Amino acid sequence: MRIFFFIQGEGRGHQTQAIALHDILVRAGHEVTGAIVGTTPGRGVPAMLSRHFRFPLTALPSPALQYSHRDKGLAVSKTFFRNARFIPRFWSQGAEADRIIAEHRPDLIINFYEMLCGIWQWRYRRPVPVLSVAHQFLLEHHAFSIRHTTGHFHRMALDNVSRLASVGTTLRLALSFYELPDDGTIRVVPPLLRPELKDLAVCDEGFLLAYMTHYKLGGDLENWCRRHPDVRVEAFWDHPGHRNQYRPLSNLVFHPVDATAFLDAMRRCRGLVSTSGFESISEAMYLGKPVMLFPTPRHFEQEVNALDAVHAGAGIRAESFEDLDLFLDYLPRYKSVREQFRKWYNQGEARWLKLIAEVTR
Template sequence: MKILFLVQGEGRGHMTQAISLSQILRSAGHQVVGALVGKATNRVIPSFFAEQIKAPVYEFIAPAIAYNPGGKGMNVGHTVYSLFRNAGQYIKELRTIHDKVNEIQPDLIISFYETYSGLYNLIFRPQIPMLCIAHQYLLMHPKFVFPEKSIFNRFLINLNSRAASWLAHKRLALSFREMEGNSENKIAVVPPLLRRELRSLQTSAGDFLLVYMTHHSLSKQIIEWHQAHPEVALHCFWDNPNVSDEFVFDNTLTFHRINSEKYLNKLASCKALVTTAGFESVCEAMYLGKPVMMVPVPNHFEQQCNAIDGVISGAGIKSETFDLSKILEYLPNHKSQSQTFRNWYQRGDALFLSEVSSAVKRPELSRKTGVMPFFAQRILNSFL
């Protein structure tokens, strides 16, 4: 079976999920024939993705989150403004996706929360089935626990999730723990997608804290805490393009450019992980039995939800700031959920292959793209 990926290039999680699923699919005899990756104009797709996906990678411009300077989190206003300001460019990129789908003619498209996926289905009406995979789809589950007084934010994030998966065959919701599905929203709850390299790692209790941040502007808080506690060794991973691959701040603080192999080795040997509440990083830590302090990016509702769900699942604690003293205080009380998590994770291969098989067996679908509706063609042409 020929399978094409659509991958959101914001952050590390969706890309590592795509790598993991590609390994599962190839082991079952399927082909991953390409990966279309959406990214902001000023972002660089990490080299590890092209190296490990083992398929042609095609980039296109996509919306991205804008951050405030000085580590003050997500700038909602600028994010929305940028979306509308560049709407013409973004719509043009739909043609890039469509042309590549026509060229490759896959049997199945799998989207990793790529923003364009639902809009592509709506405008071009391809007769190729699509599966949409993300932890965000779990937030559409009626039993998901949200932050208090979050009705509006809950509406917005689920609206975005619905838009990213319009007309998809099914939504596969990645979860820290087992939950039953929800047929009303076409949700199947599945285990996390983690890279197979985790399975061979040997863990040890190191003497340093590991920090992972989604944006280098958040490093300001780390440096401030470090200067007050220089005796605690820290290794931090960031995406700062203006420094070398390894930036030694001083004897006990080192910043590393995001590197898959180096990060996993550090995770296996650290004392604990401090991370900006990204789903993938928390899952990897749970698998390896490492306590986690989750620090949601300010004004980032999705990460607030991830942190609450992580605490419920036994990953560790939640904090609003990078006050690393909290994780040091928590460590003696941590109860590892590693074995429970691994039991859930090990069911993943069979569940994903079953969903792939179910999607392509839909008798009403052919394997060619459909005819774009007239009104959609007019809209698209107005931007070309």
């Protein structure tokens, strides 16, 4: 079967999902012929994807989140107005996407939460089936028990993004930390994690691992490390000014985002500190590593991720890197959920292939 991807290029989460599902598809004898990667205007294909994939990757400008310079939080108004300037450009990308897809003649399209796929379907409504993949779809599941009571405007914005990303979708596949029943066109599936996780030898070298979805959060981590010179921290970020390793302090080093290096650090760390990215939490749960999660301010999706992860037994919630003292106090009390998480995760490959067969019959 010929399959084509749409991939959201912001952050490592959707990229990780695409890499993991690609490996499942190849093992099953399918071919991924190409991908459109939605990127911030002016940026190219992320290195993480270009290193892994050998099929053609086309970067097209796509709506992107904007962050506050003041508190590093999600700037909803800034996001709206900046992207509004580019609406004609984004709309025109639908035609370019249609041209590329026509060249590849796919039997199936899989969309990793990229809004350009929805724009393309909105404009052309081609008959090829589309599977849309994202943990964000879990928020629309009737049995999802985490209900955050604040940030209603941000929830509305996220719902609109999810609707646009899934225009013309055959099925929505909701990634989850745990099993839930089907709900209409929503199918709940285990996280998509890279298969090399299974081969990692887990140990504890005593350092804390940090991952941030936006490099502007690095200042808070540096401040805490300066006050705690006895605690070693290794961090990963996507900083436009630091494409190589950066060591501002003797006990703190920042690495550029690299999938292999990040997993190697996770298998060796004492615990993970993160801004509530779904994939990082899932990887930590698989490896039995405790997590401290602090959502990006005004980022509804990350707030729900953090609450859901705590509900699943992954770790604790915090407000920022400045709360790392709480994590150090929590670590001796952590009880691993590795075995129950792995049982759920191991059902994944069979479920994915069954769903793909279902929509392409």
